[in-house]
């Protein structure tokens with residue numbers, strides 16, 4: 001994760017530090033073996049060792065991005081101490097007291113868990129066990145490195161690894177999970193060495209550096225100098241983020257139509273269209289707007305803000321933009337018009353009617369809701385229900401004689417369930433319907449046999465699935481964080497020759513790494 005710049009009060013910029021960080025890192029996933037059949041086939045004792053380095057670099061980078069006083073969760077769905085306590089022990093040892101594990105067991109009363117480990121053994125792929133780094137043969141030292149081993153007995157207490165929580169599958173009938181909370185109590189030793197200066201145009205922090213931990217090839221090396229530069233991330237040209245100015249011509253008609261108060265700052269609205277008609281209008285907070293602007297040349301931001309308005313080319317006196325459901329709750333705070341309060345029965349009727357041709361007519365609503373509806377002009381409207389402790393706000397289109405909900409089907413079902421409405425018309429078992437069709441249609445039966453044969457053939461071809469357990473790709477995991485966004489892949493099943501597999505793997509790695517790079521810089 002690269003640094004983000006933020007403006008300072010004096011008009012300069014500095015590096016943003018976070019109050020809270022969640023490092024839910026890629027892992028072998030052995031805690032999920034009850035639901036992931038694959039884990040049984042792919043597991044070996046060295047999986048943890050090949051992921052440890054990547055996990056360490058991610059959490060170490062997290063610690064750097066954390067503000068002093070901030071907290072960071074480190075979690076995995078693996079129960080292998082090499083991926084869990086060993087990673088934390090390594091970071092805590094390097095942090096020299098600037099990071100502490102927090103006691104969080106009281107935070108979730110009733111949660112069953114066992115405490116983190118302070119001792120464990122390290123195993124090679126052939127199941128040879130080693131208790132200390134000294135026992136590891138020279139030829140294995142580059143794989144079973146010192147950092148995989150537990151703290152020395154005399155040092156163990158000071159790391160408080162027992163404050164980690166290990167949730168075992170049988171405790172709550174779930175997957176296995178490891179979770180810990182770190183608190184940053186002082187600058188990290190390697191941060192403290194570099195005096196914190198404001199960012200200038202020419203300072204190294206201003207370029208896209210990845211000030212992450214050491215590249216782990218061969219022998220392990222200590223924290224590295226923050227001045228070392230990394231390659232710039234190349235990639236996609238995203239549509240620009242164009243924030244409204246004071247004199248944005250779209251704003252006055254929207255403001256008037258929805259009766260938006262002066263408290264709503266139009267400069268928090270943005271579009272992504274440079275030319276032509278603007279399609280969607282997004283809303284951000286002042287902080288996100290500043291971050292987006294100030295980092296525009298340094299980061300490829302994929303998406304930001306919530307969709308608040310969508311263009312609607314309905315003829316009429318409206319402002320040309322309807323409210324988007326995603327932004328409705330944020331918008332209603334400023335809306336003094338076009339809000340209709342309805343009863344629970346009204347809301348159920350509106351949402352149950354998903355037949356676009358016959359939306360419910362206004363006279364079918366309760367008298368009070370019908371009166372409110374008659375008083376507003378045609379166009380986008382909020383329908384709000386607060387009966388019986390409900391708090392449902394949906395976007396609708398108020399026509400001359402009827403009202404139609406503009407809500408996605410899954411949301412519609414969710415709200416109907418809250419209303420206690422009859423959901424039977426949505427509860428169709430697709431598989432049962434298909435089975436019935438097959439049973440009643442001999443031709444369908446024929447086709448299905450063919451389809452089955454095809455499936456069997458496909459199963460014998462090469463299938464590529466993302467899988468972070470493949471030790472063949474240890475080398476990717478051993479690269480720096482900036483490069484190691486390349487997801488590992490595994491051949492799930494197949495009869496193809498090795499070189500064919502290799503070609504396909506390379507192709508997949510390439511295309512997936514581009515996607516992963518996009519994800520990495522998404523805000």
Ligand SMILES: C[S@@+](CC[C@H](N)C(=O)[O-])C[C@H]1O[C@@H](n2cnc3c(N)ncnc32)[C@H](O)[C@@H]1O
Nearest residue numbers: 024025026027054058077481483484485486487
């Ligand atoms: C356990 S998942 C996180 C799941 C997430 N917490 C969620 O609830 O959807 C681990 C994530 O790490 C990402 N990842 C894999 N390699 C990475 C790398 N080198 N740097 C950063 N993230 C990586 C994966 O894409 C994956 O999304």
